[in-house]
Amino acid sequence: MKKIQVVIEERSDEAQDVVRLALRRPDGESLPAFTAGAHIDLFLPNGLTRQYSLIGDVGETYCYEVAVSKVANGRGGSSCVHSTLNVGNTLDISEPRNNFPLQPGHNRFLFIAGGIGITPILSMIRYCERQGWAWQLLYLARSRAHAAFYQQLAAFGADRVRVHFDDEAGHFFDFSNGSLVVEPNVPIYCCGPAPVMKAVGEFSSSHPDNPAYFEWFSPPAGTETEVGTDQAAAAFDIKLQRSGKVLHVPEGKTILEVLEADGYELPCSCREGMCRTCETGVIEGTPEHRDYVLSKAEREAGRTMMICVSRARSPTLVLDI
Template structure:
């Protein structure tokens, strides 16, 4: 299961807004009483409850050592569904917002690996910043390959400049696509690769690392990975039953609906947020049965274990699934 913070939202004050690059805004959050915020680890994100009712996930991009302020960084998306627009146009210093978390689906393990290779595309730099701080302070061997549309759109270049040649900045309008093979080098068993960015970059990194040792690559997506099941295994058109282990109640999940949808139809509330299989809020333990995973979060090893699933998108490969609900 993902490491989670308290699910009850905290009331935090917007203490500052800082422009990091063209269209990229950092929001600094603090407790109104000035007390310390909960501890968090590199790779964690928050659920930001916006004044208009939307809930969006944003990576913590500041330092875990700073217990007085949380920093999230938001790209103004031209095709925004409303979240980034509201952050950029509505939030102002002094506003008070609800925040859930932190939650970590992209954790950096204890620094023991010999080499770390970080790859960021655009706003994907945000969860990598605290990771870099951690491995740098531990004296590990690391490099960052950072791409974006142009230098003007790439956040935190000044902040990263103190690391010198370990950071390779490659704006697309100057260099073209990132040279992943050159940055990563040959497969080695003592290397960890962390990547965050748009789907084409993640797909390219997954392809390059396909022959690397299992567990080498760690990615975080800001949008769901395209799901494509083989026709003979796709259960989207089949109804099935979900047994709620804690109560013994059985709920039928109709064709074309998620488990979360069916539970809500029966007024059964389960914590959830993104409804796209990327945030981990609705992760649920599987007691019996075989889930069909449609999320963009679980590793291949976790999928194969079939002991947990994201019920906002997942379904069942059989007629019945028993969940720890």
């Protein structure tokens, strides 16, 4: 994975426990282009790698902006950002990747964001504005104080931005009460915590004329990818195309773990099939996909897989390693 060194040029508090970082190259050169909904990896000083959505305008590549919510009882990524990273610090980032792009064929959109899930949605809204496309946003947050970029978004007007603050309403937003109306053929894009995603998933299932797309923070509990994660994980072999080496992947071990045990240092981050960092080409064999990022077409093609979670349907996989 190509790494890019950047310097933190700005740091600001955008809401309670939400910090924004503006990142530039030390030499001032442009950063790689990105598309709305894209994210980058931050290689943090504590050794962790974490993914954060780019919130800026896709036309402005002199600077990347990310916003990070401090997660209570998290795994150390957000707390490192909040406590360690300051203006003037340098760090490495990845090139942008996009698992949550705006799909072609539409010029009207309904966005639903829960809490810090506003981050990929923010770049989508900015892109829609650039294109002159129609959009509406439903923004859900625990409170006004926790709603990052609320003032920026409210400036678009109540006809386009609808907000719901749990503390002021006295309850969570109810998607079943009929107050949220979406016209046919308008796609729904949603990012937020699991309860919001689950509620929007149920809402979209009752609106079959509205395609829905989701960006998850973590693997959705109680759901299945291509196969249930509780299905027996049969053993299989992998052959490494470049060296010809054959390795055995037993039950209870992932491809990534087997490769690491054999001395390979491969890019990875989430180890949950969420971020696409460990994506690996498949030369021969049939993968058993257990990730949350590949499209239906990509799954059916079987030419790539996430080696942190996915396995094999065939006795052997030949990988582009």
